[in-house]
Amino acid sequence: MVQIAVVGSGSNDKEIKSLAQEVGREIAKYGGVLVCGGLGGAMEAAAMGAKEMGGATMGILPGDDAKSANKYIDFVVVTGMGHARNVIVVKSADMVIALPGGPGTLSEIALALKMGKQVISVGGFLPWEKIEGVKFIKSPKEAVKYIFDSGICK
Amino acid sequence: MVQIAVVGSGSNDKEIKSLAQEVGREIAKYGGVLVCGGLGGAMEAAAMGAKEMGGATMGILPGDDAKSANKYIDFVVVTGMGHARNVIVVKSADMVIALPGGPGTLSEIALALKMGKQVISVGGFLPWEKIEGVKFIKSPKEAVKYIFDSGICK
Amino acid sequence: MVQIAVVGSGSNDKEIKSLAQEVGREIAKYGGVLVCGGLGGAMEAAAMGAKEMGGATMGILPGDDAKSANKYIDFVVVTGMGHARNVIVVKSADMVIALPGGPGTLSEIALALKMGKQVISVGGFLPWEKIEGVKFIKSPKEAVKYIFDSGICK
Amino acid sequence: MVQIAVVGSGSNDKEIKSLAQEVGREIAKYGGVLVCGGLGGAMEAAAMGAKEMGGATMGILPGDDAKSANKYIDFVVVTGMGHARNVIVVKSADMVIALPGGPGTLSEIALALKMGKQVISVGGFLPWEKIEGVKFIKSPKEAVKYIFDSGICK
Numbered sequence: 001m002v003q004i005a006v007v008g009s010g011s012n013d014k015e016i017k018s019l020a021q022e023v024g025r026e027i028a029k030y031g032g033v034l035v036c037g038g039l040g041g042a043m044e045a046a047a048m049g050a051k052e053m054g055g056a057t058m059g060i061l062p063g064d065d066a067k068s069a070n071k072y073i074d075f076v077v078v079t080g081m082g083h084a085r086n087v088i089v090v091k092s093a094d095m096v097i098a099l100p101g102g103p104g105t106l107s108e109i110a111l112a113l114k115m116g117k118q119v120i121s122v123g124g125f126l127p128w129e130k131i132e133g134v135k136f137i138k139s140p141k142e143a144v145k146y147i148f149d150s151g152i153c154k
Numbered sequence: 155m156v157q158i159a160v161v162g163s164g165s166n167d168k169e170i171k172s173l174a175q176e177v178g179r180e181i182a183k184y185g186g187v188l189v190c191g192g193l194g195g196a197m198e199a200a201a202m203g204a205k206e207m208g209g210a211t212m213g214i215l216p217g218d219d220a221k222s223a224n225k226y227i228d229f230v231v232v233t234g235m236g237h238a239r240n241v242i243v244v245k246s247a248d249m250v251i252a253l254p255g256g257p258g259t260l261s262e263i264a265l266a267l268k269m270g271k272q273v274i275s276v277g278g279f280l281p282w283e284k285i286e287g288v289k290f291i292k293s294p295k296e297a298v299k300y301i302f303d304s305g306i307c308k
Numbered sequence: 309m310v311q312i313a314v315v316g317s318g319s320n321d322k323e324i325k326s327l328a329q330e331v332g333r334e335i336a337k338y339g340g341v342l343v344c345g346g347l348g349g350a351m352e353a354a355a356m357g358a359k360e361m362g363g364a365t366m367g368i369l370p371g372d373d374a375k376s377a378n379k380y381i382d383f384v385v386v387t388g389m390g391h392a393r394n395v396i397v398v399k400s401a402d403m404v405i406a407l408p409g410g411p412g413t414l415s416e417i418a419l420a421l422k423m424g425k426q427v428i429s430v431g432g433f434l435p436w437e438k439i440e441g442v443k444f445i446k447s448p449k450e451a452v453k454y455i456f457d458s459g460i461c462k
Numbered sequence: 463m464v465q466i467a468v469v470g471s472g473s474n475d476k477e478i479k480s481l482a483q484e485v486g487r488e489i490a491k492y493g494g495v496l497v498c499g500g501l502g503g504a505m506e507a508a509a510m511g512a513k514e515m516g517g518a519t520m521g522i523l524p525g526d527d528a529k530s531a532n533k534y535i536d537f538v539v540v541t542g543m544g545h546a547r548n549v550i551v552v553k554s555a556d557m558v559i560a561l562p563g564g565p566g567t568l569s570e571i572a573l574a575l576k577m578g579k580q581v582i583s584v585g586g587f588l589p590w591e592k593i594e595g596v597k598f599i600k601s602p603k604e605a606v607k608y609i610f611d612s613g614i615c616k
Contacts (some may be wrong), residue, residue, distance in 0.1 A: 001228065003220075033229060058212075064245065064269075064390065066157075074155065075187060075212055075229050078245040082372065082388035083236075083553075083573055084546040088242075091218065091232040091545075103595070107572035111545055113216075113565035133565070148217055218544065236526065236542035237399075237419055238392040245391075257421035257441070264415035265391055287411070309536065311528075341537060344550050366520075366537050372553065372577075374465075382463065383495060383520050386553040396550075399526065399540040445503075 002152055003058070004144075005035040005089050007108040008099030016099050017045035019123040019140055023097055024048065026144035028055025035060065037085065037095050038069045038076065042099045047072035047143030060089050087111055095147050097122055098134070107133060120147065156306055157212070159189040159243050159300075161262040162196030162253030168195050170253050173277040173294055175203035177251055180298035182209025189214065189247050191239065192230065196253045201226030210243045213241045241265055249301050251276055252288070263288060274301065310460055311366070311450075313343040313397050315416040316350030316407030324407050327431040327448055328353035329360075331405055334452035336363025343368065343394065343401050346377045346384065350407045355380035368397045395419055403455050405430055406442070417442060428455065464614055465520070467497040467551050469570040470504030470561030478561050481585040481602055482507035484515075485559055488606035490517025497522065497555050499547065499599075500531045500538065504561045509534035522551045549573055557609050559584055560596070571596060582609065 004027050010015050024046035027034050028080040034050040036043040038059020047057040049096045051072045059073035077086040086108050090096055096112040096119045098105060106124075113133045119134045121141045130136075137143040158181050163170050180181035181188050183188045188204040190197040192213020201211040205226045213227035218234040233239040240262050244250055250266040250273045252259060259280075267287045275290045276297045291297040312335050317324050332354035335342050342358040344351040346367020357363040359380045367381035372388040387393040394416050398404055404420045404427045406413060413434075420427045421441045429444045430451045445451040466489050471478050486508035489496050496512040498505040500521020513534045521535035526542040541547040548570050552558055553614040558574045558581045560567060567588075574581045575595045583598045584605045592598075599605040 003230065021311055056229070058231070060231070066246070066248075075210070076157065076246060077212070077214070077231050077242060077244050080245050080390035081242075081546070082390075082549070083576060084389055084392075084549045085544070086233075086573075087544070087546045087549070088231060088233050091234050092220070092230060094220075103523045103572045103575035106568050106593070107576060110228075110569035110572055111548075114545060114569060131568070234544035235392070235546055236395070237422060238389070238543055238546075239393045240419075241390070241392045241395070257418045259423060260439070261415050261418035264411045264418055265394075268391060268410035268415060285414070311538065364537070366539070368539070374554070374556075383518070384554060385467065385520070385522070385539050385550060387550050388553050389546075389550075396539060396541050396543075399542050400528070400538060402528075 001033050002031070002094050003035050003092055004147060005093030005096045006042065006046040006099065007037070007089065007096060007101065007105050009043035009101035010039050010043060010107060012041060016042050016123070020045035020099055021049035023122060023144060024050035024055070025053050026140055028053035030144060030148045032148070033058060035089060037062070037089055038073050040070060042101065044070040044072060060085050060092065066137035083107070090115060090117065093117065094152050095120065097143060098126065099123055100126055102117070135136045155187050156185070156248050157187045157189050157246055158301060159247030159250045160196065160200040160253065161191070161243065161250060161259050163255035163259060164191070164193050164195035164197060165197060170277070171199035171228065174199035176294035177253070177276060177298060178191070178203025180294055182207035184298060184302045186302070187212060188221070189243060191216070191243055192227050194224060196255065198224035198226060214228055214239050214246065229264050244269065244271065247271065248306050249274065251297060253277055254280055271287065309341050309344050310339070310402050311341045311400055311402030312455060313404045314350065314354040314407065315345070315397065315404060315409065315413050317409035317413060318347050318351065320349060324350050324431070325353035328407055329357035330448035331407070331430060331452060332357025332363070333361050334448055338452060338456045340456070343397060345370070345397055346381050348378060350409065352378035352380060368375060368393050368400065375454035391415070398425065399422065401458050403423065403428065405451060406434065407431055408434055413443035463495050464556050465495045465497050465554055466609060467555030467558045468508040469499070469551065469558060469563065469567050470562035471567060472501050472503040472505060474503060478504050478583065478585070479507035482561055483511035484602035485561070485584060485606060486511025486517070487515050488602055490515035492606060492610045494610070495520060495575070497551060499551055500535050502532060504563065505530035506534060522547050522554065539575070545569070552577060552579065555579065556614050557582065559605060560586055560588065561585055576593065
C-alpha cells in the first residue's frame with residue numbers, strides 16, 4: 001500500500017485544519033494510507049478526512065499512551081520517544097505532504113529531504129522562506145493527484 | 155482496536171512458525187490487530203496467519219527499507235532505529251504473546267514487563283528459565299482466548 | 309577510550325549499591341569510562357565509585373531533563389526516548405557489567421547479547437536463572453580485571 | 463558542565479571546517495563540552511579545535527560502529543538510530559551553534575527550536591532564509607562569548 005505522511009501544525013488553526021481534512025480525503029480516495037503524528041490539529045483533521053472516505057489511518061505517537069491518539073486513528077504506534085517519532089513518521093512515508101506549521105513541521109520537512117523523500121507543501125507558503133527540494137502545490141486535490149500520478153504506486 | 159504484539163525468533167524453525175501462524179489466525183478471528191517486527195520467521199508466520207483470517211497486520215521494521223517487510227504486512231512502520239524498534243513493538247501492544255526465540259525476543263519480554271504489560275508465553279517453554287510475570291499457556295487458541303477474555307477490549 | 313556499561317537496579321538496595329560502587333572504582337582504576345543510565349541506585353553508586361578514583365562518567369538519560377542525572381555524572385546524554393535509551397547504553401559500551409536488577413536490567417542484558425557483546429554478571433546470581441552468554445564473576449575486582457585482561461584495550 | 467552542540471555540514475567544505483574549528487577552540491577555552499554528531503566535516507573540525515585547547519568532546523553517532531567516530535572524539539555515544547540521533551545531539555545541549563549545512567543541519571535547528579533551545583548561527587547566512595528564533599552572529603569568538611555571557615553557566 002502507498003503510505004503518505006501529512007505533517008503540519010498541531011494547533012487549532014481553522015484554515016490549516018480545513019486543508020488537512022481535504023488532503024486526508026484525497027489520499028483515501030486514491031487508496032493511500034494516511035500516516036501522521038496521531039495528535040490534534042492538522043493531524044486530527046487529516047485523519048478525519050481520510051476516515052470520511054473510508055481510508056486507513058496510522059498515528060505515530062510521541063508519548064507512552066495509546067489513548068492520546070485522536071479518534072480517527074485506526075492503527076496506533078506508541079513510541080515513547082518524543083521528538084524522535086518525527087523521524088519515524090517521515091521514514092514510514094512514500095511521500096510527505098506538509099501543511100503550514102511550526103518548528104516541529106520544519107524538522108519533519110528537513111528530515112524527509114535528508115532521507116531523499118519528496119515533500120509537497122500544500123495550501124500556500126510555509127512560515128519559512130522557500131526550502132530547496134520542497135514542491136509547492138496550492139490545492140490539496142492537485143497535490144494528492146500529483147503524488148499518485150508520479151508513479152509512486154508501481 | 156485491540157493491538158496484540160507477537161514476538162519470537164526470526165529464524166526458520168518450523169515448529170515455531172506453525173505456532174506463530176496459529177496465533178496470528180486466532181488474533182484475527184477476535185478482530186485484533188497483529189503487531190510484529192515485520193521481518194521473517196515467527197513474525198512472517200504470524201502475519202500470514204492473520205491475513206488468512208482477513209485480519210490487519212502492522213510491521214515495525216528495524217531498518218530503513220519498507221521493502222524488507224514480509225508480504226503479509228499491511229501497514230509498515232519504518233524506524234531506521236535498529237534494536238530500539240523492539241521498544242516500539244512492545245509499547246504499541248495491549249498485550250504481548252511471546253513464542254520461543256533468542257535474546258531479541260527476551261529483550262522484548264523484559265521491556266514489556268518493565269512497561270507493566272502482561273506477557274503470554276505460548277507453545278512450550280522459552281529457552282530461558284521462568285521469568286516472573288510471564289504467563290505460560292501451551293495452546294495458541296487458549297492463549298488468545300485468555301487475552302480477549304481478560305477484559306482488554308472494554 | 310574503553311567504555312564499560314554498568315546496568316542494574318535503580319532502587320536503593322544497599323548491597324547492590326555497594327557492589328556497584330566497587331565496580332565503578334575498579335573501572336576508573338583501569339582508566340575505563342563508566343557508561344550508565346544516569347539515574348539513581350546502582351547507576352549512581354557506580355558513578356560515585358568511578359569519581360572517587362578520578363574516572364570519567366557518562367549518563368544516558370531516558371527523560372528530557374539533564375538535571376535528572378545523578379551528581380556523579382560528568383557527561384550527560386539526554387535522549388527523551390524512554391526505554392529506548394537502554395539500547396544506547398548497551399551499544400555505547402565495549403562490555404557490559406550487570407548487577408542484580410529487574411526487567412529493565414534484563415532488557416539491557418538481552419540487548420547486549422543480541423548485539424554480540426559480552427555480559428559479565430557481578431555479585432551473585434541475577435533474579436532470573438542462568439541466561440546463555442552471561443559470564444558470572446562474583447567479585448567486582450575480578451570482573452573488571454577479567455574485562456581489561458580480555459584484550460578489549462588493544 | 464555546560465554542553466554546547468555544534469551542528470553543520472558533514473562535507474569537506476574548507477571554509478565551514480575552519481569556522482567549526484574556531485568554534486570548537488572557543489568552547490574549550492570557556493570550559494564547555496563540545497557535543498556533535500561524531501562524524502566528519504564540521505563535526506570533526508569542531509572536535510579538533512576543542513582538543514587543541516584541551517577541551518572534552520562527545521560524539522553521538524547515527525550508526526552501530528564506535529570506530530566511525532572521528533579521532534578527536536573522547537566519549538562515544540553509539541545510537542544505531544540513524545537520523546533519530548539528531549534529536550539526541552540537540553537534547554543533550556544547553557545551546558546549539560549551527561554552521562552552514564544541508565537538510566540534516568536544518569532538522570537539528572528545527573528540533574532545537576521545537577525544544578525551546580536557543581540556536582546561534584555562526585559564520586554568515588545559512589543556505590535557507592532567516593528562520594525565526596535563530597540568532598545570527600558572524601564570528602565564532604563572539605558567538606561563543608555570547609553563549610557563556612548569557613548566564614547559561616549558573
